Amino acid sequence: MVPFGKYPERGIRKMGEEALWNALNDAGARPKDIQTAYCGNVGVASDTPMMAAQIALEQVGILKIPVTRIENACGSGSNAFRDAWLAIQSGIYDVALAFGIEKMTKMTMEQMKIMASGGGGDKEMEGSMGFFAVGIFGMAAHLHMDKYGTTREQIAKVSVKNHFHGSLNPLAQYGKPVTVEEVIASRPISDPLNMLDCCPFSDGAAAAILVSPEAAKRFSGTPVRVLAAAQASGTYTMETEGMVSETIQRAAQQAYEMSGLGPEDIDVAEVHDCFTIAEITHYEDLGFCKRGEGGRLIEEDRTTFGGRPVVNPSGGLLSKGHPLGATGVAQICEIVQQLRGKSGKRQVEGARIGLTHNGGGFRHGDGGCTCVHIFEA
């Protein structure tokens, strides 16, 4: 991946080029080794709404092959990775590229309006009622607090943990630790969530190369195994009991079944902490704790270094940044480095099994696209 941040002067070309070379070099692959490519890109906030994938690939000389842009709101990156995985599974290809790229700074007012007015959801049904992401998560926070006694401090501590993790990650957009007090005193956004409970707008790109076990032998890079690639979409029902996501549960269940593993086997996880409260409910939906115990998990430091699983060692969306289409792939970059033992100061000791959870879009409060992947060193 490339360092996430605000790069008003860098376009799709430049960010894509850097991430793609990073992936090629990491794998010991050349542009001509890539047989098919999938790109996660939302594009709503970009002046390149189409063809961003081809433009980026062209910069490194990846030409002529099938190039498919995947858009599934904030879940685009992992959706692209999963389709690249399916392409390998098909036997038609044995080297596939998954990447994600997003340009979000320098949005026009019109683009802002689209993003704000249910752009990631169902404008007709939800946008018209003023539903949008941070509003939904604000309600979820209240529900979780009311039902399970989750405290404002517990919720804020997710931001504290992830900003601390991010301070150890040179690729993170925000490298400064924050305190619970600072989170609670930051600018109100959607009660009870404040500015430091929310991930930022970011520019960024990330890339991963998938190979069949046989093809892996042709490259010098250190591969990790994909044990599971699961995807699910939402349903009508919004369980109001503290923001249960049936979609995440279903994707996780599939991933655990595919891998023959359970939540207790996960050493390290990157989850979609678009807002602090989200990470707490994800703990529960992914099975890292029982329903309602997410607040306690963060309070007791069980998801930071020394706990298990360590969640968002990269800093997560909150600190590392959230360039929509790149996020799902960047999570995978982090897990790959962790499983290789190459994460430096933020290395999770002995990490052997890693999980990523990335999702996007909301329909009736549940995910439009959720992917869960499990990897083995």
Added chain:
Amino acid sequence: MVPFGKYPERGIRKMGEEALWNALNDAGARPKDIQTAYCGNVGVASDTPMMAAQIALEQVGILKIPVTRIENACGSGSNAFRDAWLAIQSGIYDVALAFGIEKMTKMTMEQMKIMASGGGGDKEMEGSMGFFAVGIFGMAAHLHMDKYGTTREQIAKVSVKNHFHGSLNPLAQYGKPVTVEEVIASRPISDPLNMLDCCPFSDGAAAAILVSPEAAKRFSGTPVRVLAAAQASGTYTMETEGMVSETIQRAAQQAYEMSGLGPEDIDVAEVHDCFTIAEITHYEDLGFCKRGEGGRLIEEDRTTFGGRPVVNPSGGLLSKGHPLGATGVAQICEIVQQLRGKSGKRQVEGARIGLTHNGGGFRHGDGGCTCVHIFEA
């Protein structure tokens, strides 16, 4: 598919619902039979830039499964079909849905600007120079005329043929035949192309259900075989000698190799006639005639009923309409009906092998995404 047209009062929900039920009923399938779904949707002209696929699927009760939106400009629909095909090839699924949906009428001025200013291409490199689709095809027409002696009348005759075909298609947006004189007298758009050389803006949706050979036995519908599914993207080079598309040639070559067939075996084809001149160059790139002979092919009535292959019996984009993400899937709907012998007044007699060509996006004048599929009765 649903009849293409201008439906300012119908949203993504309503059009999607109708196309999806049409496909399910045609196949003798129920919503719960669908295991994974791919949707072609460009969305730039819609007020539902994301989640359109999930919203449409929800209307017919297709829930919880992986839903992937594919965007590759005007090639989105066939790209979605090909990824559904790959999903079947992977062995992970044996029933997959490919559909396309697009809402283009009621565009805002901002959306119009995006569409016009290189929205389907590379804004930085091409959009900034004023390159956009009809401009490129206008130049291609001049090049073809200069190099091969193709006449204005030959080019206009593509519109005449396709509007005649469309007049036999109750699903076409424009059902009225036109004459060469009317095409040449219509409003100038990009010299030498006039209004009747251009496809319209359309609203529409189309859907197809893909199954493994084994799973096909579970359904009552009449399947056709997918013999080839090929995809390619563009290169730096724009051959200026009459708008040769290397990308289309490459996709066609792959499709012919996969199927063990050649252009001489094709009985009926739906090709991407976004502009009249495009159909003429497609003849050449797909191998239906030699380079430079496309004009003669249309002049001698060799691509209408009685000729071989019959090209765009549906009326093509010019007459049937072009709701971007739906187009590639709608082409496949037409070919399926043709191969079943169920196309009524526009039936191509004895059609046994059919081809679709759909593409979108331009980079340096060549396709960003081109898919060629070959089908057998």
